[in-house]
Amino acid sequence: MNLLPAKKILMKTKNKAWLGTDYTMNLYKGCHHGCIYCDSRSRCYGIENFERVTGKQNALQMLALELQQKRQKAVIGDGSMSDSYNAFEKKYQLTRQALELFDTFDFGVSLATKSDLILRDQDLLKKISGHAPVNISFSFSTIDDALASKIEKRVSLPSQRMAALKELTASGLYSGILLMPILPALTDDWSTIEKLVLQAKENGAAYIYPFWGVTLRDIQKEYYFQQLKNIAPNLLQKYQQASADNYYYPIENLMETKRKFKKLCCQLQLEYSMTRIIEKYQQRYQVEQLSLF
Ligand code: SF4
Numbered sequence: 001m002n003l004l005p006a007k008k009i010l011m012k013t014k015n016k017a018w019l020g021t022d023y024t025m026n027l028y029k030g031c032h033h034g035c036i037y038c039d040s041r042s043r044c045y046g047i048e049n050f051e052r053v054t055g056k057q058n059a060l061q062m063l064a065l066e067l068q069q070k071r072q073k074a075v076i077g078d079g080s081m082s083d084s085y086n087a088f089e090k091k092y093q094l095t096r097q098a099l100e101l102f103d104t105f106d107f108g109v110s111l112a113t114k115s116d117l118i119l120r121d122q123d124l125l126k127k128i129s130g131h132a133p134v135n136i137s138f139s140f141s142t143i144d145d146a147l148a149s150k151i152e153k154r155v156s157l158p159s160q161r162m163a164a165l166k167e168l169t170a171s172g173l174y175s176g177i178l179l180m181p182i183l184p185a186l187t188d189d190w191s192t193i194e195k196l197v198l199q200a201k202e203n204g205a206a207y208i209y210p211f212w213g214v215t216l217r218d219i220q221k222e223y224y225f226q227q228l229k230n231i232a233p234n235l236l237q238k239y240q241q242a243s244a245d246n247y248y249y250p251i252e253n254l255m256e257t258k259r260k261f262k263k264l265c266c267q268l269q270l271e272y273s274m275t276r277i278i279e280k281y282q283q284r285y286q287v288e289q290l291s292l293f
Helices: 059-069 094-105 116-129 145-151 158-170 190-202 218-231 233-242 254-268 274-292
Strands: 002-004 023-025 054-056 075-078 108-113 134-140 175-179 208-210 213-215 248-250
Touching (some): 059 094, 075 094, 108 116, 116 134, 134 158, 134 274, 145 158, 158 175, 190 254, 218 233
Parallel strands (some): 108 134
């Protein structure tokens, strides 16, 4: 893996709207998990050759220094420009070492991944959750293993992610599902979504947060269309037309699917509102801080 110089690791988030994080960091850039819809391929993120993963020089030393300098404890979100558990993490353990720093300096963490390698770090996540908020999100675009092996080529299958979710929630870690993107005409049929919601509940998820469609812009759109030619050539024209003037392409039967989704989540007592998802995993620590005060 190539290492590139970096000036800073922690970036302040504008508000805590995304999973309640105060800062984000990316220890890696690029990802070779091969999700055909990955928005991080878009030109606006400036990652050339997206499937070649690079790390940041001295990332952990810089992170330790930045954490020590913070006056207020906070929640750090990891991995928007890569999966924190990409293939290099097994060897380089940058994510694991960052978790050790969060534990040492009393910071919380919110991780999103498609890889069951996260189970390796269960011990550390448990330790951190003893004193600071921890949220683990598994991202899915479908529950169908056969389809996932074509659209998310080099990462744990949905069934493996569900098994990892089960293990983490059984150990008491707050975990849920980011159902995103849902791909129009490919992964948006209600029976597939319903199956995913039911399995999420069975495996202990606290929430499911959906994104009802896919974004398609510049080089990422070109890449998606190239892949679609092999996976579902019959859908290519439909996608080209739908994304010609707008980079957001919503799922088919949007209103009806949303209605069924909300109804099912309410029945199963699964959270789907971002505000509630954040409250649930951060509430306990705020109460503890207040009572100490
Ligand atoms: S795992 Fe995440 S970062 Fe990696 S290719 Fe898939 S969507 Fe992109």
